[in-house]
Amino acid sequence: GLVGANGSGKTTFLKIVAGDETASDGTVVINKGARVGVLRQDQFMSDEEPILDVAMSGDALVTKALADLKNHAWGNDPTKLVELEDLIRAYDGYTLEARSSAILEGLGIPTPQHRLPLRTLSGGFKLRVLLAQVLVGGPDVLLLDEPTNHLDILSIRWLEKFLAAYKGCAVVISHDRRFLDNVVTSILDVDYGTIIEYPGS
Numbered sequence: 001g002l003v004g005a006n007g008s009g010k011t012t013f014l015k016i017v018a019g020d021e022t023a024s025d026g027t028v029v030i031n032k033g034a035r036v037g038v039l040r041q042d043q044f045m046s047d048e049e050p051i052l053d054v055a056m057s058g059d060a061l062v063t064k065a066l067a068d069l070k071n072h073a074w075g076n077d078p079t080k081l082v083e084l085e086d087l088i089r090a091y092d093g094y095t096l097e098a099r100s101s102a103i104l105e106g107l108g109i110p111t112p113q114h115r116l117p118l119r120t121l122s123g124g125f126k127l128r129v130l131l132a133q134v135l136v137g138g139p140d141v142l143l144l145d146e147p148t149n150h151l152d153i154l155s156i157r158w159l160e161k162f163l164a165a166y167k168g169c170a171v172v173i174s175h176d177r178r179f180l181d182n183v184v185t186s187i188l189d190v191d192y193g194t195i196i197e198y199p200g201s
Helices: 010-018 051-056 060-070 078-090 093-106 123-136 153-165 177-183
Strands: 036-039 141-145 169-173 186-191 194-199
Touching: 010 036, 010 141, 010 169, 036 123, 051 093, 051 123, 060 078, 060 093, 078 093, 093 123, 093 153, 123 141, 123 153, 153 177, 169 177
Parallel strands: 036 141, 141 169
Antiparallel strands: 186 194
């Protein structure tokens, strides 16, 4: 959990860890090959894309592999076809649509809406789709900036359960103390240009 007063540098710290901004000092080390999922509130989304497709695109590796398979991108090379299918299987790609749909449902977007264009949703629900997109990617590291903004109580509870079962490392900025109490194992307090770690919630 990343906490601190407004303007203390929480979002800047998260942007540095995500690689969106350069640090003035120090280094950021993330294991090579680790998949990083970042919830960015200002991320661009195509309003004409179906909601489910936007969520599924969070797993870029599998989305591309499935598209290559569908478009016969392997040409006449059976070896490339086998490599594509192996990659899809290795990343549980054949369940991508079902997993994406379940996450959208958990975040309060009912199944009948999943095939509708993103523009049919309000701004708050579009942010839920962004959150779904990040969660679908199966990241090893999750960087979440105020993930409970625009979520109702049921969706917050669903997210708490999701994060409780999450096997990777999550860094969460939130002003929702109850949410942090339910999901974090340590707190990073940003204050006066320093970050102090406290064990527990």
